[in-house]
Amino acid sequence: MRLSFGITIRISFLLLIVLALLTAGFARERGPRVEVVCPSPPIPVRIGEQQVLVYELHVTNFDEVPLTLKRLEVFASEDSRGPLSTLENENLSAAMTRIGEAMMMPGNSSAAKDARVIEPGGRNVVFVWIELPVSHPAPASLKHRVVFSPGAGSTKDSTLEDFRVPISQDSVPTLSPPFKGGIWLAGDGPANNSAHRRTITAIDGHIYSAERFAIDWVKVGPNGDSRHDGNTHNENWWGWGEPVLAVADGEITEVVDGIPDNTPGVLPPVTLDNIAGNHVILQIAANRFVTYAHLQNGSIKVRLHDRVRRGDVLALLGNSGNTTGAHLHLQVTDRNSVLQSQGVPFAFQRFTYLGPGSDYPEKQVSMPWANSIPPGNGVVEFESHESH
Secondary structure, three states: OOOOHHHHHHHHHHHHHHHHHHHHHHOOOOOOOEEEEOOOOOOOEEEOOEEEEEEEEEEEEOOOOOEEEEEEEEEEOOOOOOOOEEEEHHHHHHOEEEOOOOOOOOOOHHHOOOOOEEOOOOEEEEEEEEEEEOOOOOOOEEEEEEEEEOOOOOOOOEEEEEEEEEOOOOOOOEEOOOOOOEEEEEEOOOOOOOOOOOOOEEEOOEEEOOOOOOEEEEEEOOOOOOEOOOOOOHHHEOOOOOEEEOOOOEEEEEEEOOOOOOOOOOOOOOOOOOOOOEEEEEEEEOOEEEEEEEEOOOOOOOOOOOEEOOOOEEEEEOOOOOOOOOOEEEEEEOOOOOOOOOEOOOEEEEEEEEEEOOOOOOOOOOEEEEEEOOOOOEEEEEOOOOOO
């Protein structure tokens, strides 16, 4: 059947109208030319009376001009109220770093270009740290509004309206103390500006943040210091030779021994092979691995595939690898690797929080905490007990 010429004209005209309406209905601003990636969704963990959500946003600029990240707002996906967190100006700059440059710490913003400025082809990282009351249920997911200001020649902001990040439902392992007791500094522990928190490692074509929740445990002696009678010998450190315990039942999945302990204050050449020094990895769940690093040379008491019980002695605290003083580096990750893994949160059954290290012992407090991870550079006391 053939259509008449008049009918054909009318159909063509109607199609043009429909296409115009569809175009108008779906028209929107192109938005910022960026890629945003969250490498590891947050797992809520308790710090004292707060639960925290810890994750990173990697932002890559695909535009031809620099972009300045002006504001980041984070919302609970199912909540129509205001943002859980808003970062802008100096607070946003302090929460960011530029890949390929030294870590930007609060107070050092004058040392380099503003970390909010993302060069064409560049990647900057936003370290997000959201605190919620323990009584506040964690949202199922988060949505983000990210506002950028383009470079010279344009005054109009560009906004990424609804970037989503799921909240992981993984459980947080509850650990026993790694020591028989005593007072310990949670050096560079969980805090948004700690060196561990800001460490991102690129290996074999992938990036990892294995140290996201890592703690450098330094023993504090009765003199209120980590050392006594000088600082030139490892024996001057109160923690030197301290028995290191299994924090949970599990299987030994990696053992490295035979690396000499360092002279205090002297850092040897560091490689991927020796960065953790003498160390042990203990698997405590299907995808949870505890790393004990910088152990004393020749002190490791377990072998590969040994089954251990909570409280068993694994080794002695030492000063091997990437360290200038005796301490235990402890972290929990999702894979059997010191560096090629993602750091995940953990909690201790109980300890007494004695306050920030900068205040100890002059302004010491005494607060029993349960099922919590210690805050970065906080001083804690573990109850004394005998290992197996």
